[in-house]
Amino acid sequence: MGPLLRHAMDLTQPFVASLLKEVKPHFVFYDFTHWLPALARRLGVKSVCYWIISPASVGYFLRDEPNTNALLEPPIGFPPSVLKLNPHEVRSWRPRCTLKEYGCGDMNFVQRLIMSIDECDALGFKSCREIEGTYCEFLEKKFNKPVILAGPVIPEPPTVSLDETWANWLDQFKAKSVIFCAFGSEAILKLDQFQELVMGLEITRLPFLAAMKPPEGFNTVEEALPEGFKHRTEKSGIVHGSWVPQPLILSHPSIECFVTHCGSGSLWEAMVNECQLVLIPHLGDHFINARMMEGELRVGVEVKRGDEDGFFTKEAVKETIELVMEEESEIGKEIRANHAMWRDFLLTIGLEDSYMDEFVQKLRRLLI
Structure with missing residues (x-):
């Protein structure tokens, strides 16, 4: 199902191009749409590759290595940590490194994601420095891109009662x-x-x-x-x-x-x-x-x-x-x-606001 959904998104490229020309936004946010940052750049639009998974996961998994057994250990330069995978976990990830994406020629899923990062202007995450700061620094060095954090983005306390x-x-x-x-x-x-x-x-x-x-x-x-x-x-x-x-x-x-x-x-x-x-x-x-x-x-x-x-x-x-x-x-x-x-x-009062303010400020700096 995943490859077909990604291919369906790829087919929207002419419609996205038309929309960006009409709306003329400052930024476009995306995830696996590897062709979008190059399109945005031609139109004078900044692109932010925004992830719903953690900086640690992106740093660990996104490496274009033919030997998937290398995933048993963190990549070179990864922060010292307890993060590593077991053999069965590597096997479950292997198809993403070996199977070709539908409609993308010889490109596999991991290569698609790496290209999505290589071409963007910045990386965005729902996280905070206090928890994943070292992994954000690793990504900034590896991809030579600014990493901007939106904070934990914890939902507001529910205002409705449990059913x-x-x-x-x-x-x-x-x-x-x-x-x-x-x-x-x-x-x-x-x-x-x-x-x-x-x-x-x-x-x-x-x-x-x-x-x-x-x-x-x-x-x-x-x-x-x-x-x-x-x-x-x-x-x-x-x-x-x-x-x-x-x-x-x-x-x-x-x-x-x-x-x-x-x-x-x-x-x-x-x-x-x-x-x-x-x-x-x-x-x-x-x-x-x-x-x-x-x-x-x-x-x-x-x-x-x-x-x-x-x-x-x-x-x-x-x-x-x-x-x-x-x-x-x-x-x-x-x-x-x-x-x-x-x-x-x-739950510190003001934590979310401070991260969001900084997120917006860093976006503005990208426009300078």
Whole structure:
């Protein structure tokens, strides 16, 4: 699906050119549209390659190397860090380095992204220097481009209440006792991993709410649940196969643990709430995000899985949840303290405004 969507966007090039000529903007923001910065330059428009994934992930993955096993370690010049990939994670990324993009000749996905950066006037990210400053400096040196940060871009506190159905269900449990598991709108697990995950939630014997896409080959989550699971968990567990209001659920007093696929949006939402993080990265930048959360910020714990096959067990899920929820464990104490520190920082009054003001100022400098 991804290659076809990118090709469809490529087909809009004449329409985009016509629009830019008519509107005559100062800037155009884009991501994988590698042809856009050259077009913008011909029309006197500045281009900003804006990313919704982290500077660390862009710095780690975007290297045009024929040997994809090199991805097991950070690239040359990368800041000293705990960031690296396991063999199964490299294999999941390999098609992006080897398969040719539909309609782009010999160009693969990674080459498309590198060209998108090479031709732009600046790189933009939703991040902040306090968390990823060293990775931004690496990108500035590597690509010889200014990196401008919009800040964490945390959504405003919700002004609406949680839907009565979810509120009534969560309200029946005591504070800091419920596990919330959500894997975003795109992450789809294989059946065996889907079942290991939900059984891992079950054997904690704690109440849980899991918002999951049906696994590969299934139309509903119900038909993929392990035999007898629904009956065993009917009073204390829900596996929901559709959208849920994640920010509102994360802020509910009963939520204590958040099991996440490590998408950037989900992690930022979790960081401004008080839930403890259990990390099960799914693909691509999720792996780097997980290493950042566990290894650098020390605000969560990643579920152990096989280095070669990437398989995790229900026991590993259970053990990790218990580890982060145990208040007296050394790891539990550490991640609580670090999470509280970063939460306070991200909710600092004026932080978002100061970053956005600086973002605008740096854009203006590009026009000089």
